[in-house]
Amino acid sequence: MQHPVEQLRTQQNLSDGELRALIATDRYDSELYRAADEVRRERYGDAVFLRGLIEFTNYCRNDCLYCGIRAGNRALSRYRLTPDEILDCCCEGYRLGYRTFVLQGGEDPAFGDEVMCAIVSAIRDAYPDCAITLSLGERSRESYERLYLSGANRYLLRHETASRAHYAMLHPASMSADNRRRCLYDLRDIGYQVGAGFMVGSPYQTVDHLVEDLRFLQELSPDMIGIGPFIPHGDTPLRDFPAGELTLTLRMLSILRLMFPYVLLPATTALGTIHPCGRELGLKAGANVVMPNLSPVSVRQKYALYDNKICTGEESAQCRSCLERRIEAAGYRLVADRGDVRRA
Numbered sequence: 001m002q003h004p005v006e007q008l009r010t011q012q013n014l015s016d017g018e019l020r021a022l023i024a025t026d027r028y029d030s031e032l033y034r035a036a037d038e039v040r041r042e043r044y045g046d047a048v049f050l051r052g053l054i055e056f057t058n059y060c061r062n063d064c065l066y067c068g069i070r071a072g073n074r075a076l077s078r079y080r081l082t083p084d085e086i087l088d089c090c091c092e093g094y095r096l097g098y099r100t101f102v103l104q105g106g107e108d109p110a111f112g113d114e115v116m117c118a119i120v121s122a123i124r125d126a127y128p129d130c131a132i133t134l135s136l137g138e139r140s141r142e143s144y145e146r147l148y149l150s151g152a153n154r155y156l157l158r159h160e161t162a163s164r165a166h167y168a169m170l171h172p173a174s175m176s177a178d179n180r181r182r183c184l185y186d187l188r189d190i191g192y193q194v195g196a197g198f199m200v201g202s203p204y205q206t207v208d209h210l211v212e213d214l215r216f217l218q219e220l221s222p223d224m225i226g227i228g229p230f231i232p233h234g235d236t237p238l239r240d241f242p243a244g245e246l247t248l249t250l251r252m253l254s255i256l257r258l259m260f261p262y263v264l265l266p267a268t269t270a271l272g273t274i275h276p277c278g279r280e281l282g283l284k285a286g287a288n289v290v291m292p293n294l295s296p297v298s299v300r301q302k303y304a305l306y307d308n309k310i311c312t313g314e315e316s317a318q319c320r321s322c323l324e325r326r327i328e329a330a331g332y333r334l335v336a337d338r339g340d341v342r343r344a
């Protein structure tokens, strides 16, 4: 039988059983990292793309059981940035070399289509050479269309878990895995570059769920895949579950790079939170994107999806230069262009 890492690297489809075996063992880890790094270098060289993350509201109407900004968390102090404050973040980001802005927030009814389209148009007018990425959760197809026409290019919406049963264990009954999928397919049809993804080691997750995640991603074929370890937040119902593991997250990153050679794959803040060198290890396992924070320091701590989140005390400029040093020390090069997906 052919070696499973070699099979993946040559784009052969592994069976569910073979994938399960690969996910469940640490036996192949160093080979997986090496193969993933080679494939990433073939496609993207040593480039690491920068995305400036602006966390513009922590109000949310949803009650995802794992998330620190869930509506039910009364202990959290809430904030919203004004459109001018959001533009100030972009201005600072542009000065620091960012050419992609990611606007992320809870599902905040205060940012309806009117307000959100005005913000996107203003950024589009001021920075015609930049990519605008939105991560605003589930909205109607019409809303996604209006935002796209206002100038947004990309949308991040993790599917969270591809198993409907597992989805129901992590979300209230008012939310559905099917609506989230509907959103992802609408976004793709409209013309956005789309990002899906999932948490690694989320409560009740099994190896079979991870295989289902890979199969769903094969079906969707997204441009970006965001994964990071689950990390408990003390004011949520899932506070007593352990965090996802570093090695499993790195293994999944490598598997994703081998299955989706073209994909834009971030080394996430959550990965940097569970281990001091988490993001560097992520890059060496196949990731090629980092998303430093551009939000004003005064609100950083309040965008607490999970406990002990890193980089909440630093100015944007500090974050940028700290990451640049880390990326270079890991053997990669920070690239300050839009960093669009390279499918071919």
Ligand code: SAH
Residues within 6 Å of the ligand: 066, 067, 068, 104, 105, 106, 107, 135, 136, 137, 138, 156, 157, 158, 160, 198, 199, 228, 229, 230, 231, 232, 233, 270, 305, 306
């Ligand atoms: N409201 C937006 C943004 C959600 S926050 C949306 O619905 O897409 C961005 C991501 O953070 C989520 O998709 C989730 O995968 C992740 N996240 C939330 N809580 C987390 C936790 N406790 N640990 C790790 N990641 C978490």
